[in-house]
Amino acid sequence: MTQRLSRADTIGLGLMTFAFFLGAGNIIFPPLEGQLAGTNVLSAMSGFLLTAVGLPLISIIAVASVGGGLPSMTKDLPKGTGTFAAVLLFIIIGPAFATPRTGLVAYEMAIKPLFGTFGGDNQLVLSDSIKLDKTQAIVTTLFFIVTLMFSWSRGKLIDNIGKILTPALFLLLICLAIGVLVAPQGELAAPVASYQDTAFSKGFIGGYNTMDTFAALMFGMLLVDVLRGKGVTEQKATYKYLVIAGFIAAAGLAFVYISLFWLGATSSTVAPGAANGGVVLAAYVQALFGQPGQWILSGVVLLACLTTAVGLVSACADYFSTLTPLRYRQWVIVLCIICALVANVGLSQLIALSVPVLLALYPLTIALVVLTFLRRWLPNPKYAFRTVMFVALIFSLLDGMRGISALQNVAWVKGLLDSQTKYMPLAEQGMAWMIPTAIVMVLVFLIPASKKQADIK
Incomplete structure (x- = not known):
């Protein structure tokens, strides 16, 4: 063929x-x-x-x-x-x-x-x-x-x-x-x-x-x-x-x-x-x-x-x-x-509903794509993927919560997001996930290979 x-x-x-x-x-x-x-x-x-x-x-x-x-x-x-x-x-x-x-x-x-x-x-x-x-x-x-x-x-x-x-x-x-x-x-x-x-x-x-x-x-x-x-x-x-x-x-x-x-x-x-x-x-x-x-x-x-x-x-x-x-x-x-x-x-309602979902999920997708390219060089892909995706998930969820207006009236949520804005770079722009995820993506290269992976190599 x-x-x-x-x-x-x-x-x-x-x-x-x-x-x-x-x-x-x-x-x-x-x-x-x-x-x-x-x-x-x-x-x-x-x-x-x-x-x-x-x-x-x-x-x-x-x-x-x-x-x-x-x-x-x-x-x-x-x-x-x-x-x-x-x-x-x-x-x-x-x-x-x-x-x-x-x-x-x-x-x-x-x-x-x-x-x-x-x-x-x-x-x-x-x-x-x-x-x-x-x-x-x-x-x-x-x-x-x-x-x-x-x-x-x-x-x-x-x-x-x-x-x-x-x-x-x-x-x-x-x-x-x-x-x-x-x-x-x-x-x-x-x-x-x-x-x-x-x-x-x-x-x-x-x-x-x-x-x-x-x-x-x-x-x-x-x-x-x-x-x-x-x-x-x-x-x-x-x-x-x-x-x-x-x-x-x-x-x-x-x-x-x-x-x-x-x-x-x-x-x-x-x-x-x-x-x-x-x-x-x-x-x-x-x-x-x-x-x-x-x-x-x-x-x-x-x-x-x-x-x-x-x-x-x-x-x-x-x-x-x-x-x-x-x-x-x-x-x-x-x-x-x-x-x-x-x-x-309705169009406006559909767009409004999609915004917090995109803020929460887009960083995860970006991290997954980058990890896919880096995988061949990662000493321990299993732990690297899980660590990076977990960090990206935590911060992207916070960005997503910021996009839900109803949550801004919940005291503990507002306090959490205000603290994030104060201490996390790019939080106000909806990109608080970027720096922590990038740092962890570099650190995972220090995770040693598992015994099974070392034996395969």
Whole structure:
């Protein structure tokens, strides 16, 4: 069996990976970051690119290097930890937050501006406490039906996404980027107070919102299955094509983020005091292209959200089918139904709920990826992994607690967080985990090898 892809399939794999990453968060968060950073846009953008481009790329390479995704990456942790972490990760990036968000953003930014709502009473009352937006419910349901259709066959993902949807998406993004660079709609404004001295860390944390480092661990396993379907089964060949796909995706994401950051940084005139990046982007495109611009924006958003939804649903269904009696296609149906239901929580509520979860889990993912690269040089990988991950967990949980507003009213929690802010560097920026984890990651090289490991050597 050949272990090579054609050039078209290789490019298609890279474009598919790029399309999987480029979704709701990738479009709505950079413009607002750019506007808030103003003249400090380069600093904020650098931090954002590090977590939204660099970390996903490194994560894909880490998955490729071990060949087995999360199960192989967590083999040195206590038994069952890897499966628990994977299930938790797939739930968060799948039906709980990221995938429903794609349907919501598609509705809010692609459909609603063009067609509005039904008018009049647009509420569907299910009970005194459950009231749904009729238009939103219909649109998100249709969105996930289309997602189901594209996700139905894993073997056709490269053809469906890499060769059909992504080229159309990329052409629309190029049109937008050229417009932003050639005819910016304003001058760079002064940064808001929180971005004056900490623009880099703000951008770094802002990159969490894309959830792309989580997604990379998921997509890495999905891409391995896609390559197997194309006849590439050997570890060396799989690693090669995953790395190529990762670099193609990273280049595409960097292009998009730089364009959107610059758009946001020059948007203070056309979208002053915008509440979110969607408002910034919509106002800018309207000013730049007029009414036809809304059609361009709707096309970009709809395709970006659809391709990401397909990738997330496919990856979740593929993984859950290995743990349960349900088959891949059955899981696709179940996940699309759940996502359509969760999407009706509302975009702002979903984003607010996800923030503390990201602050708590992103540091753990970063630590795991770094440890995966360092493993071959660690004298005692088992104790090194467990020690570093424990330290990262303790401090990341504190960062996550800081993101839950209700906990700020609990006296002992407030006292604990105030002490952390006083004594821990970077705590106010939500990065208190970084220095302790880095220190411990260096110290674990001093842990001696176990007798069994020494005998093997």
